């Protein structure tokens with residue numbers, strides 16, 4: 001099999017030349033300031049969240065042990081689904097082992113023969129992968145372009161169409177015009193899927209952008225979510241009507257053929273949801289820090305926790321990220337092919353649990369490193 005290693009080396013050389021190498025190096029050190037993670041509320045290490053996870057480990061063990069359809073459904077899954085409904089204003093929820101599998105489930109179970117999928121061009125990779133798996137024709141529409149979507153839906157009159165967008169985009173941090181998108185979808189009888197991975201726990205006092213827009217529970221709309229970002233746990237969910245939930249239980253392959261969400265993660269997410277509801281100041285802390293970061297870096301503040309700083313080239317972005325890591329400041333570095341518009345960027349997250357002074361100090365380093373004048 002030595003031929004294969006030669007091929008891997010060849011691919012690695014190509015990636016190196018293009019500046020698109022990825023690495024899973026451990027960057028976190030004890031004293032580093034982490035402005036790269038998606039733990040926006042600092043709940044992953046909150047003692048109440050950790051204690052809930054530990055308690056669930058003791059009660060249920062480390063694994064759900066089977067698919068939810070076999071013996072893998074545990075009371076903690078139904079408790080989590082109820083908590084998610086309460087938080088987001090939806091009538092029903094179904095939890096999955098990740099946000100990724102939740103998106104695959106929703107898209108594939110809602111499309112198929114006779115359907116058509118329209119995807120915002122900046123949508124997350126999991127939605128693009130779902131599109132490839134869904135056995136329906138699919139196409140992209142220009143990012144946040146409601147008029148283009150309207151025109152295409154008019155052409156697809158009579159076809160069952162699913163439209164997929166994010167509420168807050170994961171790389172650029174900008175928001176979708178949800179009210180307009182929902183209106184267009186309703187007029188054309190299309191179903192709008194809103195991925196709230198970066199909205200829940202952040203926007204709309206933590207209840208998400210769909211709730212804030214007054215769209216929760218609508219007949220033409222469903223939400224997908226992850227538990228692994230602001231909720232500090234692991235797992236994903238699809239939220240909508242009870243009929244949608246029943247359909248997914250019967251048709252979503254990443255529900256049927258996947259082991260149920262680990263009970264510790266489910267219990268941790270419930271504790272995190274309680275904190276989001278009980279501590280509005282914590283949620284508001286994201287916006288405060290986002291404004292501080294945007295101001296210091298002379299960029300437009302984004303709708304959510306993610307602030308995005310364009311960098312001239314993939315190599316420059318990597319160099320800036322590595323230099324900052326050496327100074328104990330961790331920032332995300334996104335390059336092609338992981339950026340929707342082909343522009344490399346540093347991705348800086350506003351974390352509500354970091355003291356303002358610490359954020360300000362870290363951002364001064366980022367500004368110096370990216371040659372942005374304070």
Ligand SMILES: Cc1ncc(COP(=O)(O)O)c(C=O)c1O
Pocket residue numbers: 098099100101103124126166170195197198226227228234235236
């Ligand atoms: C917009 C969006 N959707 C879905 C996911 C997948 O979520 P998870 O990490 O829970 O699989 C992510 C995570 O990166 C995301 O950013």
